[in-house]
Amino acid sequence: MSKKINTLWVEKYRSADLNSYVGNETIKTTVDKYIKQNDIQNFLFYGPAGTGKTTLAKLIVNNLDCEYLYINASDERGIDTIRDKVSSFAGSASFAPLKVIILDEADFLTIQGQAALRNVIETYSRTTRFILTCNFVERIIDPLQSRCQVLKIVPPTKKDVAKHLNWICNEESITHEINDLVPLVNQYYPDLRKCINTIQLSTVDGGANDLYLKIDQSILVSSNYIDKVINALSEGSKHNKIDCYNDIRQIIADANVDDFDDYPLEMVIDNKDITLSNSDVINDNIKIYDLDERQDSVKEISGDTSATLGEITSEEYHSTIKAEKPIKVVRDLATKFNIENYTKKLNIRSINDNEKLLEFYVSKYPDEFNRKSRLFLSELKRVIDRPRNASMLELSGVGFTTYKSTGVKDFYQYQYQITNFDKIIEFNGHYVIKFKANVIVNGIYLLEKYRLDELDKKYEKKERKN
Ligand SMILES: Nc1ncnc2c1ncn2[C@@H]1O[C@H](COP(=O)(O)OP(=O)(O)O)[C@@H](O)[C@H]1O
Ligand SMILES: [Mg+2]
Numbered sequence: 141m142s143k144k145i146n147t148l149w150v151e152k153y154r155s156a157d158l159n160s161y162v163g164n165e166t167i168k169t170t171v172d173k174y175i176k177q178n179d180i181q182n183f184l185f186y187g188p189a190g191t192g193k194t195t196l197a198k199l200i201v202n203n204l205d206c207e208y209l210y211i212n213a214s215d216e217r218g219i220d221t222i223r224d225k226v227s228s229f230a231g232s233a234s235f236a237p238l239k240v241i242i243l244d245e246a247d248f249l250t251i252q253g254q255a256a257l258r259n260v261i262e263t264y265s266r267t268t269r270f271i272l273t274c275n276f277v278e279r280i281i282d283p284l285q286s287r288c289q290v291l292k293i294v295p296p297t298k299k300d301v302a303k304h305l306n307w308i309c310n311e312e313s314i315t316h317e318i319n320d321l322v323p324l325v326n327q328y329y330p331d332l333r334k335c336i337n338t339i340q341l342s343t344v345d346g347g348a349n350d351l352y353l354k355i356d357q358s359i360l361v362s363s364n365y366i367d368k369v370i371n372a373l374s375e376g377s378k379h380n381k382i383d384c385y386n387d388i389r390q391i392i393a394d395a396n397v398d399d400f401d402d403y404p405l406e407m408v409i410d411n412k413d414i415t416l417s418n419s420d421v422i423n424d425n426i427k428i429y430d431l432d433e434r435q436d437s438v439k440e441i442s443g444d445t446s447a448t449l450g451e452i453t454s455e456e457y458h459s460t461i462k463a464e465k466p467i468k469v470v471r472d473l474a475t476k477f478n479i480e481n482y483t484k485k486l487n488i489r490s491i492n493d494n495e496k497l498l499e500f501y502v503s504k505y506p507d508e509f510n511r512k513s514r515l516f517l518s519e520l521k522r523v524i525d526r527p528r529n530a531s532m533l534e535l536s537g538v539g540f541t542t543y544k545s546t547g548v549k550d551f552y553q554y555q556y557q558i559t560n561f562d563k564i565i566e567f568n569g570h571y572v573i574k575f576k577a578n579v580i581v582n583g584i585y586l587l588e589k590y591r592l593d594e595l596d597k598k599y600e601k602k603e604r605k606n
Contacts, residue, residue, distance in 0.1 A: 183270070186274050187292055196293065218252070218253055320353050468540060479533075498574065500574075
């Protein structure tokens with residue numbers, strides 16, 4: 141009994157070595173190699189809550205001959221912590237061959253704090269290593285990411301989690317059935333912390349050292365928000381409509397879901413720089429389709445817009461297309477902020493063969509946190525409140541060249557005509573801006589197109605000579 145009150149099992153059963161750490165076999169192999177040579181890289185572990193990031197960081201320092209400092213950045217977020225604690229630890233003399241600083245939940249560090257950290261990492265790189273953990277890697281500024289080996293912590297499988305929980309129950313001599321654990325894992329997966337805490341809370345002392353597991357069914361109500369909504373609707377008939385409406389609104393907000401649009405996901409376009417480094421191969425890549433084929437609104441592009449669909453000459457290509465973003469937007473009017481410049485990825489969902497839903501993912505925590513990106517985000521927040529007449533949302537066409545995209549091969553060109561703005565939602569550290577669109581060009585292979593163009597040119601020359 142006393143054991144149960146005094147120790148948190150999440151601490152007690154935090155893996156002390158790699159053998160008891162569940163899942164992530166590749167990362168374990170990497171980490172094991174570093175531990176054996178008693179030196180590590182700077183690491184950045186990211187992934188969902190309760191899946192073993194802190195555990196892995198602590199495990200590493202405990203298995204190294206090193207002196208270490210642990211800071212939870214969610215408590216100490218500012219530049220002062222970095223300057224005072226981190227720098228003075230890193231700068232102090234030590235007998236250990238290595239110093240390691242764990243910055244847990246580093247995504248809570250302010251941007252200034254992160255910038256200061258970048259300098260500290262540089263300054264003490266000879267003697268000091270850093271292990272950062274976070275939930276959302278996009279909240280970590282790029283210069284920090286590039287100074288770390290960035291590793292995604294993948295949650296162990298449900299089966300492995302159940303086995304692990306079973307092992308804890310056995311260690312604690314709790315009478316239980318493995319089937320007691322199944323609904324628990326289904327409810328909280330992938331959060332092992334919640335699973336372990338719930339088991340601890342649900343352990344009942346039947347006296348005479350007879351511990352058994354009694355999981356309160358009310359915590360295991362379906363986490364599926366659709367079930368909850370249906371429930372609220374049937375309950376709702378007993379109450380008044382406004383309460384029912386408010387309940388449902390709350391359920392949906394709590395569920396933090398993005399699956400209102402469950403149109404099948406067709407492609408995910410990565411909007412990093414296109415690196416068509418071999419510019420000899422594709423020098424005409426944007427000139428895809430005849431202007432006449434295009435819809436009227438797309439045709440009337442003029443003046444200071446970022447319209448580049450269909451009109452870049454090969455000289456322009458050499459000067460502009462290299463290191464451009466793959467996503468291009470056509471608009472009739474110039475706007476102060478071009479959303480494509482702030483878009484990390486674009487999802488294409490299929491409503492039907494002709495109609496698609498385009499979802500622009502804009503990070504709430506941009507890489508470059510400068511004046512411009514701040515202005516953009518504050519403007520976007522205003523647009524969320526009143527999307528009507530927002531110039532930022534007035535797009536007429538969208539096109540892109542696939543490159544390192546998911547769901548589709550490289551170097552295919554797609555073009556869409558926007559029919560209307562749909563909505564903006566907040567999801568997972570992003571604003572997701574959604575548009576409905578019709579397909580205009582559905583995948584033209586640029587390399588083939590180029591090959592044919594070149595052949596045409598050659599024949600033309602030949603004919604002229606003759
Ligand atoms: N992969 C894992 N292997 C073994 N235990 C784990 C694993 N992931 C999480 N746990 C358990 O869950 C608890 C929470 O893990 P923690 O590392 O604090 O999660 P977070 O990813 O949020 O930092 C730990 O006490 C640990 O016992
Ligand atoms: Mg943690």
